Amino acid sequence: MTVCPTCGLPKELCVCESIAKETQKITVYMEKKKFGKKYTVIEGIDKKEINLNQLAKKLKAKLACGGTAKDNVIELQGDHRSKVKSVLVELGFPADNIEIREGMSRT
Numbered sequence: 001m002t003v004c005p006t007c008g009l010p011k012e013l014c015v016c017e018s019i020a021k022e023t024q025k026i027t028v029y030m031e032k033k034k035f036g037k038k039y040t041v042i043e044g045i046d047k048k049e050i051n052l053n054q055l056a057k058k059l060k061a062k063l064a065c066g067g068t069a070k071d072n073v074i075e076l077q078g079d080h081r082s083k084v085k086s087v088l089v090e091l092g093f094p095a096d097n098i099e100i101r102e103g104m105s106r107t
């Protein structure tokens with residue numbers, strides 16, 4: 001059994017991550033990489049509060065795409081801007097805290 005280091009409850013009973021989700025300010029934008037590959041970048045989620053690897057896994061499954069979690073961002077292969085917000089909301093992030101940028105980069 002794993003115990004949460006924040007509240008001391010077993011992981012099954014712990015709601016720390018659910019509470020933390022309410023406070024994340026998420027920005028989603030596109031990035032073009034080598035060979036014109038497009039990535040949807042999800043930025044602003046605190047990896048100390050949210051398990052990014054687990055979140056990336058869920059997003060990849062729901063959007064049926066490849067991707068990785070690294071540093072403080074999640075990168076998903078392809079353009080998922082139209083769907084990613086509803087998927088994040090489904091996973092417990094408030095819609096008001098998710099900003100989808102139109103441009104290709106963070107400018």
Ligand SMILES: [Zn+2]
Binds near residue numbers: 014
């Ligand atoms: Zn906890």
